[in-house]
Amino acid sequence: MFLSDALPAVTSRYSAFPEGCLECRIGDYMIRRHADSLWYVYRLEDILSVKRLVPSQTRPMMLIAEEDLLDSMTPAYFAEVQFLVSVFDPGHADESLARQAIQNKAMIKRAQGLLRAAREFSRTDCRVVRT
Structure with missing residues (x-):
């Protein structure tokens, strides 16, 4: 028996x-x-796919993925890459x-944990800097 046989598919x-988005x-x-x-500096903390959660009408209130409720509409953020x-x-x-500010670490963190659509970071207006 192989380990892969014991694991769920x-x-x-x-x-x-x-x-047209940056690849980073x-x-x-x-x-x-x-x-x-x-020009503003950002640091990529994570790359995500997001699902909208909808509160149920029952008690105790539960959160249900919007995609499980809709049958004919595309859910919000469907297949959208987020940074x-x-x-x-x-x-x-x-x-x-x-x-130069990145190399010299001459920056002040204004905010962290901001979720932005990856499409906002286009190759025309953005550059990747690896340190």
Whole structure:
């Protein structure tokens, strides 16, 4: 008997980064140009797929995955890749200054645990910096 015979079957579901999105790994820094033309530094904490939970109408209240309730509508966030990020201050006038701030650790963490759609980090306005 093989170990694999004793384990339950695992179904795997692969996801891909959205078209035009940065391809990055946990721990990478990302610099992103905002509408104010400043470049801000983010750190990728995790890559997630999110399911919306809906409270039941019964007591005790339970949380049910929205996808289990809908039969003809696509659930919110379905197959959408999400980034869990920290964002740092200050903003930088150009990309090279943002890269320099990462190398010199000259940043102040403004917020952590922010969930952002991966598609917000496009290759046109963002860069990956591995340290």
